[in-house]
Amino acid sequence: MINEPQRIVTPGEILTQESDFLRGHGVSLQNNQLTATISGVVEKVNKLVSVEPLKSRYNPHVGDIVIGRINEVMRKKWKVEVNSTQNAILSLSAIILPDGIQRRRTSTDEMNMRNFYKEDDLICAEVQKIQWQENKIFLHTRSLKYGKLKIRSIDYLLLILGVNGYCWISSPETVPKIDKKNTDKNNWWVSTHQKTDFEKDLSTDPKSAKLRIRKRFIDDESQRYKSFTQEMREKIARTRNSIFVLSTLNMTIDPIAIMKIYSKSLSLQLESKDMLEPNNMMNLIDAKEEEKI
């Protein structure tokens, strides 16, 4: 834990007089001095100094699990919107084919790309590599955990917190993979792009990830759609509102915080829909002073 108070800097502020530091994110060299280029908190790790913003678009790292929406279907690849400075690329070779076999992609595959993912679909993927110079992000869904996010008939809840700030619902297996440090910095982006209208499934069952496997590439999904029970919907809505409360108040979103708000709302006997009223929001986080929302 860092015990010293974190130093806040604003653009143009000189970070350090020492010259032997390496420049990280948010730092530039002006007049031979390391200056901040964004408003945020200074981080010094060994000889690397950087400034971490409190609010920005998703900053990708290899291995991050993200949720994205298919924006475009192009030749041999898809463009995926992930709340970052560019749309990410998911190439045809980076997905699992329906038959599960590892084989070369054929021209039939190329023509049937929309059978895998089409525009507006939501997917869960992992960041495979990043080309910094060209500002390109590459994703893959080469694991059974990833792929299209669809409704399943469920008896349990599952929650996915994409590191890029979008939420679906993730299994507990994937959560530890999100670096705790990243969670602190990144998860609050949900507040700037509140796309939390995704369904939620909150699960404590590690096997749940495996249950989502079946690759279905049939268009008529309504056939498979089974309705949720009232109870389940209530849980989903309450979870969604809990996340909303956290995001509106700019707080870190992690499973623990969500559960705390969730249970608090139950103990206060709040109806889910009333959770979003400013007074109730304050009560949920136990704020002592009046805060302007």
Place this chain on the structure above:
Amino acid sequence: MEISEYVNPEGLRIDGRRRKELRKIEIEMGKLEQVDGSALFVEGFTRVMASVCGPKEVENRSKAVEDKAFISVEFLSATFSTRKRTKMSKKDRRVLEICSIIRKTFEPVLQLELFPESEISIFIQVLQADGGVESACINAVTLALIDAGIPMIDFVCSCTGTYLDSFCILDTNFIEETAGGSILIAAILAKSKKVVSTQMKISRLKMENFTELLELVVDGCSRIYDLMEDATRKRTKEQLNSQTALIK
């Protein structure tokens, strides 16, 4: 309205200010949802809202620039913003002028090379206009860009002054701006005090008066910088506190 003097013998202007006095400034950052950054800049009665989306994928691929992000600006002056209701069409010269000024002012200041083939969209709405509008726009945009976390080498702060009635006056209101004197709008990079943009409407100004006016306006920009920096710092602190707050 006939005004006989803009600065009376006691040194007071029509709104009671002294020559070098700025109007009251209020800043609100980050209150608009669904955008990456936003800021409301209020200077006296002038009220400008700026919001930023980006850097993000370029919508119109033909406009994408290979090695850096490109800035697009949209400006709107509300019909109720001026004393006399005025409808400004999108093709109005003034609109195009301001868009161009904003783009030219911020292009060298933002680190656009970090985001090749991306787009940064800036939206400006003037909710109320009482002089100093271009300056307020520049200041609001600076704050909105900072709120969005887009890297820039320094704050860009702007102020307006006029040479009127043989006096140099700082932070003009509408009446002072339309009184026929020479107007200078300058924007500086806060730390280096380098002037990054100027606009002038000169009507036969002597060199020494111009120098005095420039110094006054640059000093005004510095003072505005102090307020902007303070507001930014407060906001960042607030955000840090919320994020590290523990729920009981």
Place this chain on the structure above:
Amino acid sequence: MDRLSFSEQCFIIQGIKDNIRNDARTRLDYRYFSIETGILPQTNGSSRLRLAGTEIVVGIKTEIGEPLKESPNDGRIEVSVECTFSTSERRSKEVLNQEITAMMQKIYSGGKAIDLTNLSILKEKKCWILYIDVLVLRSDGNLFDGVSLAIKAALFNTRIPKVQVVPGERSGEIEIEVFDEQQSEKINIKNVPICVTISQVSGFVVIDTTVYEELCIDSSLVVAIDSSSNLFGIRKYGNDGIESSSLIEIINLASKAGQNLHARLDSLLQFEEKNRIQNSLDLDFIHQK
């Protein structure tokens, strides 16, 4: 920029059917909204509405002009709505602006919402023109309702200067003397309507749709209604037809919802009025440092 996958649409539609929407509201629940008036001192009346992510600013200005030939003894009201963002892909910005402007112009300038004879200064010659300009800064669905609420609030805040017609210097001429602000008058907003949009989804009706829900609806009916349940206008949007029996039901529903909304807005406005700090009219130019 707002798009939904098939799954998400199914989820929303089913939620509406089950009467638990994404944010736990029932089909007939309205979201929380807040209102501020008097935020633009250079106008005669202004308001700012926040309804979830929607942010709308209204400025009302009065000008002296000539009455229309068809109604020489009435004043005039002109409404214009501008959306600064394209709020959905389906309707482009211009179309949206036109649609909302047209609806608002119809319901507010008809003569029954606000007594236009009160705005007349000199019959057939001079009258007040009330310009209602709406700026939609951000939209989170349900724009018609939001805009109308903001307009009503701005009208509540509007003060019309008191005037007196005096003979001019030359014979036959007139001059209009405008008294200062202390003597300006309020507008009677008793009959001012607001819009309630009722949308149809798979046979169910929903109120106060979010941006995402709007991508799933079949059709919607915008009903302009005042606090005494009088109708001021009805407009249908969307491709699907509505059966006439459903139509009556929907209008009754709108009436009930309208009552609630009016009551909510009125109490918010009264509350604000009571707590109003006299600072928007103070000239406070003292430098902060």
